[in-house]
Amino acid sequence: MSNDCKKCDNKAGLSILLVRPSAIAKDADFAPAEAARLRTHDASVQALGLPVLEKSRHVLRMLRQGGFVYAYYVKRPLQFIKSWQAFRVQGSGALIPESQIVWADERADFSCSLKDSHPHDVRTLCIQLPEKDPGSAGPVWIGFSMNWWDDAMRQRVQGNPSAAGMIRIDPLMDLGGVKNAFKAEVGPMQQYIADFALRSFDHGGTKEGHNLTTNGTEPATPFYNGAGDKSYGQAKGLQDVMQRQAAKHPSTKGREFVLAIP
Numbered sequence: 693m694s695n696d697c698k699k700c701d702n703k704a705g706l707s708i709l710l711v712r713p714s715a716i717a718k719d720a721d722f723a724p725a726e727a728a729r730l731r732t733h734d735a736s737v738q739a740l741g742l743p744v745l746e747k748s749r750h751v752l753r754m755l756r757q758g759g760f761v762y763a764y765y766v767k768r769p770l771q772f773i774k775s776w777q778a779f780r781v782q783g784s785g786a787l788i789p790e791s792q793i794v795w796a797d798e799r800a801d802f803s804c805s806l807k808d809s810h811p812h813d814v815r816t817l818c819i820q821l822p823e824k825d826p827g828s829a830g831p832v833w834i835g836f837s838m839n840w841w842d843d844a845m846r847q848r849v850q851g852n853p854s855a856a857g858m859i860r861i862d863p864l865m866d867l868g869g870v871k872n873a874f875k876a877e878v879g880p881m882q883q884y885i886a887d888f889a890l891r892s893f894d895h896g897g898t899k900e901g902h903n904l905t906t907n908g909t910e911p912a913t914p915f916y917n918g919a920g921d922k923s924y925g926q927a928k929g930l931q932d933v934m935q936r937q938a939a940k941h942p943s944t945k946g947r948e949f950v951l952a953i954p
Contacts, residue, residue: 707816711950729890732750751886755787756781761834775850816937835953
């Protein structure tokens with residue numbers, strides 16, 4: 693079997709794992725098993741202006757399957773034809789470039805065994821810097837939507853990206869120059885991201901040890917906890933992939949991070 697993979701072989705640059713806010717019950721009897729090990733990233737709560745919760749607390753989860761990620765480069769790198777990148781979020785949180793989206797696959801599944809590093813290396817967004825003059829890179833706006841933005845919609849969003857819920861980062865600054873981010877290291881990822889901290893996101897039901905046994909309520913969106921997802925307790929694999937991606941460019945080496953977006 694060939695080890696070539698068009699989805700990830702050329703990924704290099706400022707490697708970013710995107711996550712979004714979710715909520716988890718404060719009541720230990722109702723919250724998922726092991727909920728105590730999942731911490732709230734207070735800096736993201738404040739930076740994103742999330743509301744105060746009474747009976748639950750804010751946590752972070754990987755992106756929702758079937759949604760779309762957009763990156764708008766204010767200063768288009770010369771190696772790009774357009775100022776925009778777009779991806780579909782598929783199973784395991786894989787980001788599939790718009791040129792490779794199979795629209796007939798309404799479930800947006802992802803399954804690939806070409807590399808042992810899958811799905812980690814297709815979960816990341818790699819921000820590109822100008823090849824000849826990396827220091828001339830401009831701001832990049834990053835956003836998520838459950839709706840597909842065509843070229844006309846992207847043109848409208850360019851006028852006011854923040855109104856569309858996009859987050860502005862400076863790719864030349866550590867952590868993109870924002871507070872709703874943290875270093876892509878095993879410790880923080882397994883502390884703050886539910887998919888890497890918990891075996892299940894089910895609430896309620898009867899618990900026995902680490903596992904939910906009966907009558908639990910599943911989350912409204914799929915939780916990436918299958919064997920092929922390589923999530924629970926496997927942040928080391930993702931950390932290694934992101935380090936390799938960032939190391940391919942001297943200006944991004946060692947600067948990989950996790951970014952919380954609305």
